[in-house]
Amino acid sequence: MSKMERPFDEELKALKEKLLGMASRAEEQIALAIRGLKDREEKLACQVLDREESINLLDIEIDEMCMRLLALRQPMATDLRFITSAMKISNDLERIGDLAVNIAERTIDLLKSPQLKPLIDIPRMAQMSQDMVRDALNAFVNLDDKLARDVCERDDKVDHLNNQVFRELLTYMMEDPGTISRAVDLILVGRHLERIADHATNIGEDVIYMVKGKTIKHHIEEGGRATHLKSCPVDK
Amino acid sequence: MSKMERPFDEELKALKEKLLGMASRAEEQIALAIRGLKDREEKLACQVLDREESINLLDIEIDEMCMRLLALRQPMATDLRFITSAMKISNDLERIGDLAVNIAERTIDLLKSPQLKPLIDIPRMAQMSQDMVRDALNAFVNLDDKLARDVCERDDKVDHLNNQVFRELLTYMMEDPGTISRAVDLILVGRHLERIADHATNIGEDVIYMVKGKTIKHHIEEGGRATHLKSCPVDK
Numbered sequence: 001m002s003k004m005e006r007p008f009d010e011e012l013k014a015l016k017e018k019l020l021g022m023a024s025r026a027e028e029q030i031a032l033a034i035r036g037l038k039d040r041e042e043k044l045a046c047q048v049l050d051r052e053e054s055i056n057l058l059d060i061e062i063d064e065m066c067m068r069l070l071a072l073r074q075p076m077a078t079d080l081r082f083i084t085s086a087m088k089i090s091n092d093l094e095r096i097g098d099l100a101v102n103i104a105e106r107t108i109d110l111l112k113s114p115q116l117k118p119l120i121d122i123p124r125m126a127q128m129s130q131d132m133v134r135d136a137l138n139a140f141v142n143l144d145d146k147l148a149r150d151v152c153e154r155d156d157k158v159d160h161l162n163n164q165v166f167r168e169l170l171t172y173m174m175e176d177p178g179t180i181s182r183a184v185d186l187i188l189v190g191r192h193l194e195r196i197a198d199h200a201t202n203i204g205e206d207v208i209y210m211v212k213g214k215t216i217k218h219h220i221e222e223g224g225r226a227t228h229l230k231s232c233p234v235d236k
Numbered sequence: 237m238s239k240m241e242r243p244f245d246e247e248l249k250a251l252k253e254k255l256l257g258m259a260s261r262a263e264e265q266i267a268l269a270i271r272g273l274k275d276r277e278e279k280l281a282c283q284v285l286d287r288e289e290s291i292n293l294l295d296i297e298i299d300e301m302c303m304r305l306l307a308l309r310q311p312m313a314t315d316l317r318f319i320t321s322a323m324k325i326s327n328d329l330e331r332i333g334d335l336a337v338n339i340a341e342r343t344i345d346l347l348k349s350p351q352l353k354p355l356i357d358i359p360r361m362a363q364m365s366q367d368m369v370r371d372a373l374n375a376f377v378n379l380d381d382k383l384a385r386d387v388c389e390r391d392d393k394v395d396h397l398n399n400q401v402f403r404e405l406l407t408y409m410m411e412d413p414g415t416i417s418r419a420v421d422l423i424l425v426g427r428h429l430e431r432i433a434d435h436a437t438n439i440g441e442d443v444i445y446m447v448k449g450k451t452i453k454h455h456i457e458e459g460g461r462a463t464h465l466k467s468c469p470v471d472k
Binding site: 066067070071074076077080081084087088091170173174177180181184187188191 | 303306307320327409417
């Protein structure tokens, strides 16, 4: 039986598997990038750069699978939502891959100088972000909106840890200007991890939308105003 | 004639107009955020935070318009591609709106201290990014792949300017640790603008794909390997 003749359910299953494969590839990239940074192994950073292309190719393949399903199967309701969500998720995973590359680039720069400090919080943030990516994808394939909601809630913890990392590194720079360029590199790594968590959160939000048919994107549920508005000094 | 009964062409036209409206709203947000930063006007920064929600709502509206068109019209070929591209572009514009908010947040922080330096390069980067967003959207509605390609090519200039801004700010910090926290804020503003240009480039790539039916995403055209690989020290 040729690929084109497969029943629709099997095509959807193949799409799910492809996305799960892409997600574990993205997780591996984060882990590899952070291991390279923590253990000061340039080889690992370079592996991240080398493997980026395979994630980019998966993004293109998934996009084409989805376009084909939309064109040939003309799906309705649930399946239509599943396929358009898959396109968005693939896009988020591709960006996560880019961010792992950005971390590897910072690592290559950092390895030109002695280690600033042993890293504790950054690997913790990385682990949290990786878990969020994996759980977001599991929520997607199992249509588990409870797990998806849990992923979204974890985003604040990563933001909090990133602020902590940021403040600590500012202190280093203030005390010793010789640390500035390395501290800035680590601040950027923290930002990249924070953004990985944001992408996992986007995926979680897409899953909730898909399952519940309701948009929690942009915190509309929380009264219609984004939370940061509360911190605008003019509002006070 | 009710909305649901409109001919397909008119619905596509309405989608185009909605996207153009969202793009000019995103452009305005960048301009407002940078004006607030340059002229040290907290009120402008707060306006950016206040207006974010309207962009988020447009993203949701466009998403729903697209889903409805996919479900009810079951478009083929060109129209299908146009609609799935519109969903992606709306996503990019929403992220551009978020980045303008991030710039406004940095501004609010920066206004707590005296001005570090008059800003020249950052407003230039902002202007370039804004132009890229507007041209990318014009390329989309006019199916102009030449203009889209031009947008993608301008991305390098923004990256270059950002590296220049970054290096200059590092020098400030090295010379006077009292500038560190302000310089870091400005480095982050530079990054946000660079990412706005990246999103405009994504849109440009989508337009080329849509018009030419060929993916230039991820530099596949340029020999299959991402250019930064060349800078990996292990490869040398």
